[in-house]
Amino acid sequence: MLTYNEKIAIIESFTELQRKDVSLGRHNYHFEESVIDKKLVVYHLHPNGNGFVYAELINDDYVIDNKGMVNIRDFSEQEIRKVIKQSIESLSEQEPFEETWVNSENQTLKVINDFDSWNVYAGEMLDGSYATYNGAADYLQQEGFRRI
Template identity: 75%
Template sequence: MLTFEEKLAIIESFPELQRNDVSLGRVNFHFEESVLDKKIVVYRLHPNGNGFVYAELINDDYSVDSKGMVNIRDFSEMELLKVIKQSIESLSESEPFEESWVNADSQNLLLVEEYGTWNIYAGEMLDGSYATYNGAVDYLHQEGFRRLQDEDLKK
């Protein structure tokens, strides 16, 4: 496990992040150029090595909490660099966020972020609307859908 100082050095290597010291020796890092209301990339990095990175919009299988954060306590240097870079990129996208989902019957749904709401479309018809990405994804998983990956689109 990386130490607090090692994680801090890695995070501070991203010039686009702004450090904000918070209580109990913890540190947050903000991305002020975020195109979304969300600006915190690194949340509550603690001297014991625990901390979180915003990963809700990343197309990897990070286990995120209800705030869209992934725990980085046991991340390696490469994993930490990757998730921070992905987090910054996800907050930099100016085009609307869209994901395609498919079930075993080859039915397709589209997950779209619109005005802070996560909408699921079946063609042009609205199938559902959720306050969070995780809420929409939970629904899709419960209904037997899986996210289409780039390699699926090439088939």
């Protein structure tokens, strides 16, 4: 596991991030150039090595919590660099987020990020609205859909 100081050095090598000190010796890092309301990239980096990176908009196999964060406690330098880069890119995208899901009967639904809501559409009809991407994805998986 990387030390706290090693993680700080990696994170601070991303000059587009701004450090914000929070309670208990923890630090957050914000991406002020974000094209959406979300600006937090690194959340609660703690001297014990624990910390989180915003990964909700990343199309990768990260295990994320209900806030869209992935724990980087045991990440290598390369893994931390990769997830931070992906997080910044996901907050920089000008195009609206849209993802297609399909079930075994070849029916398709779309997940679209609309003004901080994650909406599921069947054609032009709204099927459901969720506060997080995970909420929408969980619903689709429970209904037998998979990402394509």
